[in-house]
Amino acid sequence: MSDREQIFSAIRAALAPLPEKTARPEWDDSLIVCTASGQFESLPAQFADKLCAASGKFFDSIEALAQFLKEQGGTFGYCDPALAGHFQGWDGIRVETDFDENKINEYSFGITRASAAIAESGTLVLKDCVTSARLAALAPWIHIAVLHQSDIVATIGEAIQGFGDDPSVIFATGPSKTADVEGILIEGVHGPGVQIALVLPE
Amino acid sequence: MKTHQQIDRVARDLDPEVHQANFMGAKLKSERRYAALERDYPDSDKLRQVAGQIKQHTLEHLDQYLEQAEAAFQKNGVKVHFATDDAAVNATVLRIMNETGSQRMVKSKSMVTEEIHLLDYLERHGKEVVETDLGEFILQIDGDHPSHIVTPIVHKNRRGIAESFERKGLGDYNDDPETITRRARAYLRQKYLDADVGLTGANFVSAESGRIVLVTNEGNARFCMAANRVHIAVVGIEKLVPTDRDLGLFINLIGRSGTGQQLTVYNQFIGGPRVEGQPHGPEEMHVVFVDNRRTEVLASDCREILRCIRCGACLNVCPIYRQSGGHAYRSVYPGPVGAVLSPLLAGNRFPELADLPKASSLCGACNEVCPVDIPIPDLLLRLRDKAKREGAKDAMKGTPNLGMWATLCSQPAMWKTALSMGHTMNYIPTEMIPNPSAKAWQAARKLPKFQGGEFRKWFKNRK
Structure with missing residues (x-):
């Protein structure tokens, strides 16, 4: 008997004597929606608030972002070719649109698209078919996820409904972090130490 | 004592320092958990109850959901394997590595691989395996084991970690947690890029869509499926939930319950190899479903665990x-x-x-x-x-033999007779009774005076 057959027959033997089985519970979508969000005038405003609460950074202006990158010493990075039009002609900041693995420690930032964002939790949704290069969204110290206002959904449940058939959907809520050493919070372990959302109007 | x-x-x-680290870590996480759930939900108990019912339902229909998950994974281009015990899991992983010409593995945190000692097995067979979760990495270089499911090195302090890093050649002694983290980042970065295989566990599996969910704060599980060609997920068969919608409930609960976060930083929903046109990520994905006595637990009266x-x-x-x-x-x-x-x-x-x-x-x-x-x-x-x-x-050990007491309690007639004779207890030196259990009990306690025996008489004569 194969391992598969052994496992299935063991499961069936274990379940056969049960006199009755637990039904699947009904539950409303509202059950899991966080009610501590407060009042916001719009989804982008709520998203910005929650992203900052999760130690992320929110920008709605390319100029302000460029200023921030310069302050952080971010002078060389990768940019999704489809977005490069937005980020050309920056004084003192250079971008490449081909991700070169040999320069993985030289890129100080990576700019890729996000497919959505979640207002209730300040989460960015990264999908494989939208992210131009997985490593560009992961390896540089600063990750800039670019999305439009209309990409922001209200709840985690709505974001899950939008999975489609993408094989890799990532919810990123703030920068990479750990508290493994004596419970002390350190940001930037393997992934980005700075997580930025750049939300553009339509 | x-x-x-x-x-x-x-x-x-226990070393008082270790005791203090365990105690304070546990207390802090408990407080954060409570604060997050109370802040975010009017009735957080309701979420726990629904989640419990979903899991219980899934377990009681596990054959159906496992079959559904297998089919969904296969439809997504994932190769599905089954392994009954530790030897079968280890052999399966080794075989996948050999068949894909893989030598180097980066590994994210997985409790089931601790059960089966996968790391030792692969190293014995000449493979290089690197733990990438910061805590697990430190345990690996120390030859130690996790003492907590979520925070594996809660029993260690920064000085011990700094000494281990120095011994491993990761720089001079430095016990600043930020420096420790940066050094691990730099060291593991190269390991990710050189790896052939990324191995992960799974926190949840959606039977409906054939997706595993990985929940991490560090981002190491993302890096275990970025530069490498092959992704292997080793998954206990109890990790299933019926639908993607259910995942929303569970990721809300796991972050708040484990670390007091609304959401853990990274929740990855992985259902197959990379898409066409994506330059990074595994070209093939394997899921190994592990029994390792879970079906025995399912057959027992403790299946809720x-x-x-x-x-x-x-x-x-x-x-x-x-x-x-x-x-x-x-x-x-x-x-x-x-x-x-x-x-x-x-x-x-x-x-x-x-x-x-x-x-x-x-x-x-x-x-x-x-x-x-x-x-x-x-x-x-x-x-x-x-x-x-x-x-x-x-x-x-230390449990008194209660055989006589059990017999007495299970025979109503005997019990009644014993009660009617209860008053004699007040006239005999009970501490002299040559029964070890009775002696042990009375070593630190005094048997109170028997005052009962009247209730039955009173009740019987009550009009």
């Missing part, structure tokens, strides 16, 4: 764990969940761990905080009963 149980001796002899989502909330709140630390449980899973799960997963080594269900005051806190509402105290009692029936020696 005289102690009968192994776990009491460990707690008594298979609902567990490994958040660690029951450890953090447990007064015994807080005193003893995780290593005192002598097994992969510590704390209240471990006191149930470890003896069950031990198979014919059950007697060796049968004392663990006694490492509880049955205060019920573990049940109250459990995100899937597992009745852990009930399960502990069932396992104490099992240990007694099977005559497990370690479990019975």
Whole structure:
């Protein structure tokens, strides 16, 4: 008997004597929606608030972002070719649109698209078919996820409904972090130490 | 102090610094958990109850959901494997590595691989394996084992870690946690880029869509499927939930219950190899479904423990764990969940761990905080009963022999007669009764004067 057959027959033997089985519970979508969000005038405003609460950074202006990158010493990075039009002609900041693995420690930032964002939790949704290069969204110290206002959904449940058939959907809520050493919070372990959302109007 | 149980001796002899680290870490996580749930939901208990029912339902229909998940994974281009025990899992992983010409593995945190000692096995077969979770990486270079499900090195302090890094050649002694983290980042970065295989566990599996969910704060599981060609997920068969919609409930619960976060930083929903046009990520994905005695647990009267989502909330709140630390449980899973799960997963080594269900005051806190509402105290009692029936020696140390008392209590006529003779107890020197249990009981207590025996008479004559 194969391992598969052994496992299935063991499961069936274990379940056969049960006199009755637990039904699947009904539950409303509202059950899991966080009610501590407060009042916001719009989804982008709520998203910005929650992203900052999760130690992320929110920008709605390319100029302000460029200023921030310069302050952080971010002078060389990768940019999704489809977005490069937005980020050309920056004084003192250079971008490449081909991700070169040999320069993985030289890129100080990576700019890729996000497919959505979640207002209730300040989460960015990264999908494989939208992210131009997985490593560009992961390896540089600063990750800039670019999305439009209309990409922001209200709840985690709505974001899950939008999975489609993408094989890799990532919810990123703030920068990479750990508290493994004596419970002390350190940001930037393997992934980005700075997580930025750049939300553009339509 | 005289102690009968192994776990009491460990707690008594624990280094005070380690005790303090365990205690404070657990207390802090408990407080954060409570604050996050109270802040965010008017009735957070309702979420726990629904989540518990979903998991119980899934377990009681596991054959159907497992078949559904297998088909969904295959439709997504994932290769599905089944493995009954530790040897089968290890051999499967090794075979996949050999068939794909893989030599180097980066690995994210997975408790099931701790059960089966996968790392040692692969190293014995000439493969290079690197743990990438910061805590697990430190354990690997120390040859140590996790003492907590979520925060594996809670028993270590920065000085010990700094010494280990120095020994490993990761720079001069420096015990600043930020420096430690940066050094691990730089070292592991190259390991990710050089790796052929990324191995992960799975926190949840959606049977509907054939997706695994990985929950991490560090981002190491993302890096285990970025530069490498092959992704292997080793998954216990109890990780299933029916639909993607259910995942929303579970990721909301696991972050808040484990670390007090609304959401853990990264929740990855992975259902196959990379898409066409994506330059990075595995070209093939394998899922290895592991039994390793889970079907035995499913057949037992403790099957509710298979609902567990490994958040660690029951450890953090447990007064015994807080005193003893995780290593005192002598097994992969510590704390209240471990006191149930470890003896069950031990198979014919059950007697060796049968004392663990006694490492509880049955205060019920573990049940109250459990995100899937597992009745852990009930399960502990069932396992104490099992240990007694099977005559497990370690479990019975310090337990008085209650055979005569049990006979008396189960015979109404005898009980009545005994009660009518109760007053004679006041005239005999009970401390002289040559019964070891009675002697032990009275060593520190005084038997109160018998005053009963009148109720039945009174009740019988009542008009």
